[in-house]
Amino acid sequence: MRGIFVAGGVALALSILLTPYLIRFFARQGFGQEIRADGPKSHQTKRGTPTMGGVAILISIWVGYLVAHLLTGEPMSASALLVLFLTTALGLVGFIDDFLKLRRKRNLGLNKTSKIVGQVLTATVFGILALRFANERNLTPASEYLSFIRDITVLGFGAIGFVLLCNLIIAAWSNGVNLTDGLDGLAAGTSAMVLASYVIIGFWQFRNACSISAAAGCYEVRDPLDVAIVASAAMGACIGFLWWNAAPARIFMGDTGSLALGGLLAGLSIVTKTELLLLVIGGVFVVETLSVALQILVFRTTRRRLFRMAPFHHHFELAGWAETTVIIRFWLLAAMCAALGLGIFYSEWLAASAGG
Template identity: 90%
Template sequence: MRGVFVAAGVALALSILLTPYLIRFFARQGFGQEIRADGPKSHQTKRGTPTMGGVAILLAIWAGYLVAHLLTGEPMTASALLVLFLTTALGVVGFVDDFLKLRRRRNLGLNKTSKIVGQVLTATIFSILALRFANARNLTPASEYLSFVRDIAVLGFGVVGFVILCNLIVAAWSNAVNLTDGLDGLAAGTAAMVLATYTIIGFWQFRNSCSVTAAAGCYEVRDPLDVAIVAAAAMGGCIGFLWWNAAPARIFMGDTGSLALGGLLAGLSMVTKTELLLVVMGGVFVVEALSVSLQIIVFRTTRRRLFRMAPFHHHFELAGWAETTVIIRFWLLAAICAALGLGIFYSEWLSASSGL
């Protein structure tokens, strides 16, 4: 448990202290955000705000995780390192995308093909390795089954099927967080709430792991405590970054941060066997992504717009809501989704432990 608090504290402190230096450095280099021309007119005033702040979040996550292990002396685990690999690799894809946008002075970075190749390559490596590194109890970081709170026995995909499933999960969550990152602090605050929930889930799975207790309802997961440390470090990094990213933002996370956080959530869902539960906990991300898909489908079939603008948060801005009002209300919805997901997780454990 000490490692969880150390990881969160170190990541929080580093993110708060490092981000101002990044703001000044990026400002000197002229790394200012380009704003989409068809976006809300009020956003044009944000042009030139330093971006690529996701670098601070990534460094904070790694620092929190490493310092926690240095102080506790506990060994690093395959599950945590694979999640960190997925997070960092997607962060690199996002960094290249951000850098090209800045270099070209347009809100267009990597083309769709290049970005998809980066996501597919990263997800494929993660999925293959996640089915290896079995421990003494023959548990691998991930399983070939789709999960809600535990593996669903009738939804096994085999190795090839799992690789495909992993690619879909990673693409869905990295793009969902990326689409949500359109208002000051919206993605960082929402992600912090989901990550806090995963910290609790990881620790609870550790306390009730089948390697610790043989009681009914125990969890067949590998390395849950180390996964909780990763989630705690990421939560601290997001909260520290939010200090500077909250409205009016001094820096944006860019694709560096949004793709990394999306990959992190996808990875956490697979190693904790909660892929479908994440749909509930990350409900705001899901709605944001669905709003874009629905907008495209409706417009192509009827030539009319379902929303004033997609993603969904822009719809409310154009309806006259102040940006801070939209952000705070979406944060409230994110908190409700996280609490609902945690409640479902705990209710399932109560049922399983009582044999119902």
């Protein structure tokens, strides 16, 4: 428990303190955001705002996690390190994308093929390794089954199928957070709420792990407490970054941050066996992604637009809502989704406990 508080506190403090240095450094280097020409006209005033702030998030997550282990003396786990690998590798893909955008002075970085290759390689390595590193109870960081709150044993994919499933989940969530990162603080604030949910889920799974308690409803997961420490560090990093990223933003996280956070959420869902539950907890990201898919589908079918602009948050901006109004209301929706997801998680545990 102490490690969770230490990781979150250290990451929060470092993120708040480190981000202004990055703002000044990136500003001196001319690393200013390029704004898409077809976006809302009000966003053109944001041109030149320093980007790649996801660097501060990644550094803060790692430092928070490492300091927590140094102070508690607990060993680092395979599950947590795999999630951190996934987060960092996707953050590197996003960093390259951001850097190319800045170098070319336009809102085009890596082409689609290069970005997909980076995501596929990262997800494939993660998927392969997640089925290894069995502990003394023969539990690996992930299982070959699709999960809601526990494994759905009729939905087993085998090793190859699981790796393909990892690619689908990781691509969906990394792109989902990336699409949501279009308003000041929207992605960071929403991510912080989802991560807070995973702090609770990881700690609850630890308290009720089958290795500790053989009671009905216990969880067959590996390293849940260490996973909660990673989630806590990431939550603290997002909140600290939000101090500078809230409207009007002094810095943007860029693809460096959004791809990393999307990968982090996907990884947390896989190692806690809650892949389908994340669809509820991260409902705002799901809606944002669906809005883009529906916009494309409807336009290609009817040549008409379903929304004024996609992702969904731009629709409300063009409808006359102030940017801060859209952000706060989406944060409220994110909080409700997180609360609903945690309610479902706890209700399932009550039912499983009573059923035993």
